[in-house]
Amino acid sequence: MKQTKQLFAGLILMALGLGTAQADYTLNLMKGVTKVSNDIYDLHMLILWICVIIGVGVFGVMFYSIYHHRKSKGHKAAQFHENTTVEIIWTIIPTLILIGMAIPATKTMIELDNVQESDMTIQVTGKQWYWDYKYLNTDIHFESHLDEASEKVHRTVGADPRSVPNYLLSVDRPLVIPVNKKVRFVLTSADVIHSWWVPDLGWKKDANPGFINEAWTSVEKAGTYRGQCTELCGRDHGFMPIVVIAMEQPEYDAWVVKTLEQQKQKPDLSDQSRGQLMAHGESVYLKNCVGCHQINGAGVPGLIPALTGSAIATGKWEGLDGFLRAGTAKMPSFSKLDAKEFAELMTYVRNNLGNKVGDELQPKQTALPEDDD
Amino acid sequence: MSAVVAEHDEHHADDHHGPAKGLLRWIITTNHKDIGTLYLLFALAMFFVGGSMAMVIRAELFEPGLQFVDPAFFNSMTTMHALVMVFGAVMPAFVGLANWQIPLMIGAADMALPRMNNMSFWMLVAGVLLLASTLFMEGGAPNGGWTLYPPLVLQPITVGKALPFAVFSVHLLGISSIMGAINIIATIFNMRAPAMKLMDMPLFVWTWLITAFLLIAVMPVFAGAVTMLLTDKFFHTSFFNAAGGGDPVLYEHIFWFFGHPEVYIMILPTFGVASTIIPVFARKPLFGYASMVWATGAIAFLSFIVWAHHMFTVGMPLAGELYFMYATMLIAVPTGVKVFNWTATMWKGAMSFETPMLFCIAFVVLFTMGGFTGLMMAIAPVDFQYHDTYFIVAHFHYTLVPASIFILMAAGYFWLPKWTGHMYNEKIGQLHFWLSAISVNILFFPQHFLGLAGMPRRIPDYAVQFADWNMISSIGGFIFGASQLLFLYIVIDTIKGGTGEKVTDEVWEDASKHSLEWTLPSPVPYHTWTTPPAMVPTEHVLDTH
Numbered sequence: 001m002k003q004t005k006q007l008f009a010g011l012i013l014m015a016l017g018l019g020t021a022q023a024d025y026t027l028n029l030m031k032g033v034t035k036v037s038n039d040i041y042d043l044h045m046l047i048l049w050i051c052v053i054i055g056v057g058v059f060g061v062m063f064y065s066i067y068h069h070r071k072s073k074g075h076k077a078a079q080f081h082e083n084t085t086v087e088i089i090w091t092i093i094p095t096l097i098l099i100g101m102a103i104p105a106t107k108t109m110i111e112l113d114n115v116q117e118s119d120m121t122i123q124v125t126g127k128q129w130y131w132d133y134k135y136l137n138t139d140i141h142f143e144s145h146l147d148e149a150s151e152k153v154h155r156t157v158g159a160d161p162r163s164v165p166n167y168l169l170s171v172d173r174p175l176v177i178p179v180n181k182k183v184r185f186v187l188t189s190a191d192v193i194h195s196w197w198v199p200d201l202g203w204k205k206d207a208n209p210g211f212i213n214e215a216w217t218s219v220e221k222a223g224t225y226r227g228q229c230t231e232l233c234g235r236d237h238g239f240m241p242i243v244v245i246a247m248e249q250p251e252y253d254a255w256v257v258k259t260l261e262q263q264k265q266k267p268d269l270s271d272q273s274r275g276q277l278m279a280h281g282e283s284v285y286l287k288n289c290v291g292c293h294q295i296n297g298a299g300v301p302g303l304i305p306a307l308t309g310s311a312i313a314t315g316k317w318e319g320l321d322g323f324l325r326a327g328t329a330k331m332p333s334f335s336k337l338d339a340k341e342f343a344e345l346m347t348y349v350r351n352n353l354g355n356k357v358g359d360e361l362q363p364k365q366t367a368l369p370e371d372d373d
Numbered sequence: 374m375s376a377v378v379a380e381h382d383e384h385h386a387d388d389h390h391g392p393a394k395g396l397l398r399w400i401i402t403t404n405h406k407d408i409g410t411l412y413l414l415f416a417l418a419m420f421f422v423g424g425s426m427a428m429v430i431r432a433e434l435f436e437p438g439l440q441f442v443d444p445a446f447f448n449s450m451t452t453m454h455a456l457v458m459v460f461g462a463v464m465p466a467f468v469g470l471a472n473w474q475i476p477l478m479i480g481a482a483d484m485a486l487p488r489m490n491n492m493s494f495w496m497l498v499a500g501v502l503l504l505a506s507t508l509f510m511e512g513g514a515p516n517g518g519w520t521l522y523p524p525l526v527l528q529p530i531t532v533g534k535a536l537p538f539a540v541f542s543v544h545l546l547g548i549s550s551i552m553g554a555i556n557i558i559a560t561i562f563n564m565r566a567p568a569m570k571l572m573d574m575p576l577f578v579w580t581w582l583i584t585a586f587l588l589i590a591v592m593p594v595f596a597g598a599v600t601m602l603l604t605d606k607f608f609h610t611s612f613f614n615a616a617g618g619g620d621p622v623l624y625e626h627i628f629w630f631f632g633h634p635e636v637y638i639m640i641l642p643t644f645g646v647a648s649t650i651i652p653v654f655a656r657k658p659l660f661g662y663a664s665m666v667w668a669t670g671a672i673a674f675l676s677f678i679v680w681a682h683h684m685f686t687v688g689m690p691l692a693g694e695l696y697f698m699y700a701t702m703l704i705a706v707p708t709g710v711k712v713f714n715w716t717a718t719m720w721k722g723a724m725s726f727e728t729p730m731l732f733c734i735a736f737v738v739l740f741t742m743g744g745f746t747g748l749m750m751a752i753a754p755v756d757f758q759y760h761d762t763y764f765i766v767a768h769f770h771y772t773l774v775p776a777s778i779f780i781l782m783a784a785g786y787f788w789l790p791k792w793t794g795h796m797y798n799e800k801i802g803q804l805h806f807w808l809s810a811i812s813v814n815i816l817f818f819p820q821h822f823l824g825l826a827g828m829p830r831r832i833p834d835y836a837v838q839f840a841d842w843n844m845i846s847s848i849g850g851f852i853f854g855a856s857q858l859l860f861l862y863i864v865i866d867t868i869k870g871g872t873g874e875k876v877t878d879e880v881w882e883d884a885s886k887h888s889l890e891w892t893l894p895s896p897v898p899y900h901t902w903t904t905p906p907a908m909v910p911t912e913h914v915l916d917t918h
Contacts, residue, residue, distance in 0.1 A: 026826040026838075029758055036754075044755050051745035059738060062716045066734065071656065071723040078721040081658035090713045091706060098702045101752065106695060108754040113691045154439055154834050161437040162837055168437075169836045192525040193621060195686060195761060199827040203757035206687045208622055209524060210615020213688035230761040230829040232518045234531045235445040238832030292530060300445065302511030302533040330529050 030199050033221045033246070037202025039108045047101060112203060115214045118184035122175070126187070126194025126207035126229065129236035129291050133175050136186075140259055144171045145287045146239050152286070154239060155295040169226040172287070174243035176259075178252035179219050187213045190332075192234060198227035198244050206231055219246040235300075236291045267340040269363040274347075277360055281348025284341045288334060289349075297353025304330075308354035317346055317361055339367035392899060400495075403487035404899065405472045406792070411494050412469025413785075417864070419461030419501060420778075424854055426454035431816075431850035434843050437835055445531075447833035448516035453508065455519030456539075459639065460546045461501045463773070466781050467642040468493075468553045471581050473792065475557060477890035477897065478575050480566030480906045485559035486552075493552035500545030507535035515539045518831060520632070521599065523613040523624050527606045536606060540599040547592040554585035554592075566889075566905035572666070573909055575888050576659065579666050580645030583673045587634045587641075590677070595631040598624060622687055629680035637676040640772060641669055643740075643780040644711060647733050650787050651715055653884050654730035655722030661714040668707035668714075675704050685756045694753045701751035705744070712741050727881075728802035732783035735810045736776055743771030746821070761831075764824025770817045775810070782809070782860060789864070790880045794896030795871035797863050805863065808856035815849025886910050 031041045069075045125132040130145040145151075147170035153159040154168065161167040177183050187196055189207040196215075197204030204227075205215040219225075227242040247255060272280070286295075289307075293299050297307035307313045312323050321342060327333030337345065340363040350357040392398040392407060402408060429450050433441050442450070472490065476483055484490045507514040512533015517526035521539070526532055561582050565574070574582075601624070604610040611617020613624045644665075652659040659665065681687075682701040685694060715737050724730070746768040750756050759765060782805075790796050819842035824830075828839045835843065876895045884891040887910055893901055 027822045029825045030827070040755050040758055043752055044749070044758070047749045047752055047755070051748060055741065055745060058712060058716055058741065062719060062734075062737070065716070065719045065721070066724060066726075069655075069720065069722050069724055071725045075721075075723050077656040077723040079658065080660070080721075082661055082663075083717075086717070087661055087664055087710070091710060094706050094709045098705060102699060102702060105698065105752045105754060109694055109698070110691065112754050112757065113694070157439050159438060161834075167837050168834065192528060192531075193522060197761075197829070199758065203754075204686050204760060205757075208615075208688065211620070211622070211688070227827070228829050228832075232448065232522070232525065232831045234525060234528070235443075235448065235516075237448075238444065238829075238834050300443075300512075302513070303445075303530055 032200040115216045119181040121184045124187045126189040129240040171243045185215045195231035197230045200225040267338040277347040281344035284345040339363045342366040405484045409472030416466035423457035426450045431847040435847040444833045449514040481564035486556045493549045496549040504542040547596045554588035557585040569909045576648035577645035580641045584641045591631040591634045598627040629683045633680040634676040657722040660717035668710045671707040698753040729783040729787035731806045732779045736779045739775035762824035763820040767820035790876045796874045797867040805859040812852035819846045
């Protein structure tokens with residue numbers, strides 16, 4: 001059936017001349033890589049086939065009638081207008097089908113809801129417009145942003161999305177989990193409502209500000225699984241993907257060790273050339289600022305101030321530095337950035353996006369006293 | 374319209390009020406037919422306004438990447454498209470039909486509260502214009518989705534100056550709807566011809582009676598919800614702000630307590646029109662009149678206790694998930710009864726397929742498909758996959774476009790000859806039908822695939838594996854949009870004289886056996902039923918006699 005449908009779809013596409021090299025579209029729900037996602041897929045197919053069978057029956061009767069019982073064929077209208085037996089039958093049979101459907105659905109719902117006895121917990125925080133992952137009871141904590149290639153293309157009118165592998169579905173740092181372990185997620189948000197969805201895991205769950213939701217997964221197959229935010233969360237809602245890499249236990253353990261080491265490393269505060277500062281600054285800007293202030297620094301009239309020509313951005317760098325660390329009612333604090341990133345970002349903002357202050361800031365200048373020890 | 378004035382004299386020699394002259398007629402009118410016309414024309418205009426916004430959406434989604442609009446403006450388009458279509462097009466169109474048809478069908482001289490009737494129309498216009506004005510404001514129109522979820526819609530970086538205007542607009546639209554609903558209830562209960570018992574009423578009247586109660590019950594809830602948004606934003610309350618002890622999910626509960634009955638407000642009168650038109654063209658009494666009435670009541674009752682199926686992934690306790698799943702699945706039973714009844718009405722009839730009937734048949738088939746996907750989504754665990762994807766977009770558009778919109782088209786073709794005394798051009802009508810029926814499927818069917826394959830809704834750009842179906846869907850959208858211009862042409866053409874053929878009083882063969890309006894002259898005089906009819910047609914209600 002699936003093949004027939006794909007063939008059919010393929011024929012339509014060829015007829016329209018749209019067959020592209022990247023047309024690895026799917027027509028049906030994916031089975032996914034967990035037991036729950038497979039159960040959900042089975043439920044989906046069951047209810048789909050029930051609907052198809054009822055549809056074929058009802059529409060069959062209707063089209064038989066439309067074909068045979070027409071005035072143009074001289075058919076005389078019967079005048080019946082009720083039949084209690086028939087009416088009772090077509091009330092009771094659907095009810096029985098629904099009860100039959102509700103039983104497996106209830107089982108799967110209970111399974112989906114059961115977060116008990118997990119092996120590990122990851123806190124997922126939705127933020128405009130990226131995800132923040134924290135492995136509870138460890139020191140692993142990082143942000144996951146849309147990859148730079150997609151970021152540049154989707155902000156440029158006329159750029160070709162097909163030039164980017166996994167356009168809009170790639171991130172700079174994927175979430176990594178071990179296979180065959182029950183991973184519990186606690187989800188929340190720092191600003192507006194987001195929703196965390198990886199179709200291969202079989203579910204999505206809203207991340208609500210000020211509240212914590214729970215969900216779980218146990219991936220059976222190592223691999224890379226992609227998803228997206230599924231609750232409208234502002235202008236860049238379409239640009240905060242999720243990538244989960246499920247690894248065999250030994251690889252995962254190695255990843256944990258490597259990640260912990262990387263996180264312990266102090267940022268490199270050595271001087272950089274102007275070119276390096278500007279190039280790195282662009283990356284920091286694309287990750288942290290571009291969602292609001294836009295790729296050209298123009299902001300959004302009436303909503304978000306422009307950086308081009310901004311008194312704060314082009315004034316004394318110490319003022320800009322303090323402003324970024326403090327944040328405002330509208331803008332979050334960026335004190336999470338390290339001295340190196342501050343130097344790069346400020347150099348970029350002051351000397352690009354239509355600004356020409358002409359200075360360059362080195363990490364040593366922007367380091368706070370506690371960064372030195 | 375001068376013919377209307379001339380004719381009314383011979384029928385009601387005792388009543389010499391014609392309509393006021395010129396433009397003032399339309400501003401001060403209290404005549405149910407004039408107000409019905411105003412509602413219908415306003416709804417048609419808003420259908421094209423909301424439709425243009427849909428064209429912007431489909432143009433941006435034609436290809437992956439950014440082509441035409443900024444993401445925030447895209448979000449404004451999805452938000453405004455929904456608000457304009459729901460509150461500016463579909464609801465007013467059905468109120469317009471109610472205004473025209475309910476008094477004619479129950480043998481009443483006019484609506485029970487004619488001055489309030491005028492006020493509810495003009496308040497609607499004020500409300501929609503206020504909403505539309507936000508498009509030209511600093512920061513743009515609301516762009517947090519038509520559901521207006523906080524905290525997004527309260528965020529200064531997301532919505533600029535538009536929020537208070539949108540909130541006040543909702544208040545005006547709500548007052549307008551409530552007044553309209555009270556008027557309809559008062560008319561049906563107090564103004565029926567003495568010969569017409571409740572269980573003699575045409576189903577269109579029945580479904581509107583029930584819809585009116587839904588409106589009165591839920592519009593204040595929506596008004597309350599948006600007022601809380603307003604006070605959270607400007608008066609430092611914390612209804613939906615967790616930092617102040619509130620809960621953003623509370624808004625979702627309140628919104629959908631309004632929102633779910635709201636979707637039935639748009640579909641129950643649809644059922645009523647279909648139940649009115651199908652028997653006429655099947656030349657058979659409606660099958661199961663009483664069960665149709667009870668099914669409508671059951672659906673209306675269930676609509677109040679299933680709201681959280683819009684929120685399965687919001688983080689409810691297991692018991693909540695299960696309860697809302699079971700309650701939602703139950704809706705399939707009365708809805709199934711209705712579909713079976715329509716099919717049985719066609720069975721062994723002597724059917725003919727004029728444009729209104731074609732639209733009705735397409736409605737039954739395509740609405741049922743929307744019902745099937747609805748049943749699929751009722752299965753809570755599976756909805757954890759479907760939720761907020763294009764599968765949902767496909768589902769609710771199937772229950773609104775080839776359902777409510779098609780039935781409004783059917784109603785237009787069915788009653789325009791009665792209202793104007795002119796026949797529409799059947800050939801162009803059929804062309805309009807076939808273009809619409811085919812393109813609506815090219816438009817929305819591929820969206821099922823997109824949703825199942827993992828495309829979230831409300832995104833202006835997408836991964837390239839979604840490109841082909843989006844392009845097909847957009848092509849369908851453009852054809853569908855362009856086809857509707859044919860309807861505009863037909864409406865204007867029919868008002869101006871149509872085919873020139875003089876229509877009979879009953880217009881459609883034996884229609885006068887089904888409902889009272891077909892016993893009046895065509896075009897309908899300006900004043901009708903100043904004396905209630907002594908007898909009412911009972912063709913449609915045989916099983917209760």
